[in-house]
Amino acid sequence: MSYFTAASLDEALNVLREAKGKALIIAGATDLFLKGMPSQAVDIASLPELGMIVEEQDYLSVGAAVTHAAAASSPLIMVKAAALAEACAAVGSPQVRNLGTIGGNLVNAAPAADAAVALAALGAKAVLCDIDGRRRVEELGNLYAGYNQSRIDSSREIVLNLIFKTCQFNEGSAFARFASRRALSLPMVNVAARVGLENGVFAEVRLVAAPVKPAPTRLFKTEEALLGKEPNEETRQMVEELASAEVKVRGSLLRCSADYRRHLIGVLAGRVLMAAVRRVQDKEES
Amino acid sequence: MDIGKITFLLNDEPVTIYADPAESLLHLLRDQLGCMSPKEGCGRGECGACTVILDGKAVNSCLVPAGKAAGKNIRTIEGISDGKSVHPLQRAFVEKGAVQCGFCTSGMIMSAYALLAENPAPRQEEVKRAISGNLCRCSGYKQIEEAIMTAAEEMNENRVRFVEKEQKE
Ligand SMILES: Cc1cc2nc3c(=O)[nH]c(=O)nc-3n(C[C@H](O)[C@H](O)[C@H](O)COP(=O)(O)OP(=O)(O)OC[C@H]3O[C@@H](n4cnc5c(N)ncnc54)[C@H](O)[C@@H]3O)c2cc1C
Numbered sequence: 001m002s003y004f005t006a007a008s009l010d011e012a013l014n015v016l017r018e019a020k021g022k023a024l025i026i027a028g029a030t031d032l033f034l035k036g037m038p039s040q041a042v043d044i045a046s047l048p049e050l051g052m053i054v055e056e057q058d059y060l061s062v063g064a065a066v067t068h069a070a071a072a073s074s075p076l077i078m079v080k081a082a083a084l085a086e087a088c089a090a091v092g093s094p095q096v097r098n099l100g101t102i103g104g105n106l107v108n109a110a111p112a113a114d115a116a117v118a119l120a121a122l123g124a125k126a127v128l129c130d131i132d133g134r135r136r137v138e139e140l141g142n143l144y145a146g147y148n149q150s151r152i153d154s155s156r157e158i159v160l161n162l163i164f165k166t167c168q169f170n171e172g173s174a175f176a177r178f179a180s181r182r183a184l185s186l187p188m189v190n191v192a193a194r195v196g197l198e199n200g201v202f203a204e205v206r207l208v209a210a211p212v213k214p215a216p217t218r219l220f221k222t223e224e225a226l227l228g229k230e231p232n233e234e235t236r237q238m239v240e241e242l243a244s245a246e247v248k249v250r251g252s253l254l255r256c257s258a259d260y261r262r263h264l265i266g267v268l269a270g271r272v273l274m275a276a277v278r279r280v281q282d283k284e285e286s
Numbered sequence: 287m288d289i290g291k292i293t294f295l296l297n298d299e300p301v302t303i304y305a306d307p308a309e310s311l312l313h314l315l316r317d318q319l320g321c322m323s324p325k326e327g328c329g330r331g332e333c334g335a336c337t338v339i340l341d342g343k344a345v346n347s348c349l350v351p352a353g354k355a356a357g358k359n360i361r362t363i364e365g366i367s368d369g370k371s372v373h374p375l376q377r378a379f380v381e382k383g384a385v386q387c388g389f390c391t392s393g394m395i396m397s398a399y400a401l402l403a404e405n406p407a408p409r410q411e412e413v414k415r416a417i418s419g420n421l422c423r424c425s426g427y428k429q430i431e432e433a434i435m436t437a438a439e440e441m442n443e444n445r446v447r448f449v450e451k452e453q454k455e
Pocket residue numbers: 024025026027028029030031032033044064065090091092093096099100101102103104105106107108112113114115152154157158159160184185186187330331332349
């Protein structure tokens with residue numbers, strides 16, 4: 001095989017173009033290496049333009065090659081998009097977090113990929129660039145072709161960065177997962193929320209759970225039921241019931257039954273919602 | 287299999303080898319460079335026995351394609367002592383009984399080494415987290431955590447002594 005470490009985005013795109021579909025983008029390699037290396041690899045892990053975390057006005061841009069470790073310890077992400085920091089901190093192990101990237105997490109398209117679930121709750125969009133230099137911006141939900149299958153063709157397209165609105169003064173986000181142990185185990189369930197409060201009641205809610213469908217799944221009914229409600233114990237219990245009733249999930253012989261998964265989604269939905277609310281209240285108090 | 291020329295720094299020494307870039311860094315180190323401290327436990331990122339430090343970060347060498355190592359700075363346990371005496375981490379592991387069969391030990395120590403480079407005075411929780419990607423089948427983690435805390439203290443005392451000495455001179 002041939003291995004090419006790109007020094008710039010243009011160089012990476014050129015190599016992809018000349019390889020005519022035979023070369024594949026590689027970032028941290030934590031997914032690709034075990035699946036099998038392509039005959040030509042174009043390594044984009046150290047491209048500076050893909051490794052940046054920048055705030056521009058009310059938006060945060062996170063480069064596709066930002067590692068989970070970098071995202072989890074970024075003060076900007078911790079303060080303005082706590083759900084993403086929590087999700088990245090939960091991935092694998094320190095060693096995997098030092099290699100694995102946010103872009104790779106998304107394109108690998110595992111149904112309960114931690115970073116992807118948090119990004120979906122934050123309302124992130126992906127910025128892509130193809131070999132002809134054409135850029136487009138896509139909703140995360142549009143990037144899934146099926147279970148573990150991305151619509152992104154990494155032989156002719158590169159994810160550059162993820163952009164989303166930062167959490168404002170009245171907004172908060174949170175992420176939680178349940179797995180058999182804390183390190184090195186894939187989640188049975190992961191849930192993330194982003195909330196906005198106005199006059200003490202929910203004015204905006206995005207609640208995302210996985211694995212439910214191939215892509216991280218918004219729980220629209222539960223979200224809607226929350227609008228106008230006060231965040232309190234009663235609301236939390238309501239969310240628990242609504243969220244587990246809303247999802248149709250599959251069980252897995254290895255990890256957990258469908259009933260258990262549904263139960264967990266309810267419990268975690270209640271928890272992340274209240275954790276996100278607490279983040280807003282903390283800002284108001286300080 | 288295509289063979290390519292790969293150059294990197296291994297424990298501060300430049301090495302150049304000819305290898306398949308799709309080979310794992312772990313196999314490269316063990317089979318071609320005779321660097322036997324990284325161990326192959328699972329070969330899939332789940333046990334940490336193969337942990338090495340790549341540009342300052344602990345990584346699973348079984349997941350790193352050789353091609354990625356090119357131009358990088360790689361440190362294994364062979365490169366953490368000064369060649370005269372063992373590193374405080376190594377000494378603490380022996381003294382605290384943190385080694386039984388030893389299969390996990392070099393990986394554990396490399397994870398600890400990366401932690402102490404970034405955070406010289408870690409809390410117990412931070413030590414636990416730093417070695418959460420390293421499995422030990424024998425010794426239990428208590429002695430390992432103790433060894434890392436002890437080494438951190440010793441290294442900090444050495445630093446203080448060094449500064450005091452400098453100030454006197
Ligand atoms: C031991 C272990 C534990 C793990 N635990 C977890 C976990 O707890 N949670 C979790 O979510 N994941 C986990 N993973 C999966 C994996 O680490 C993550 O999905 C990681 O984020 C993948 O990123 P990468 O950079 O390593 O991807 P790579 O392997 O480099 O790439 C994955 C895919 O994405 C494509 N790609 C990568 N970057 C781009 C880009 N910028 N543009 C276009 N295509 C791109 C590649 O072509 C490839 O098809 C684990 C993996 C291992 C080995």
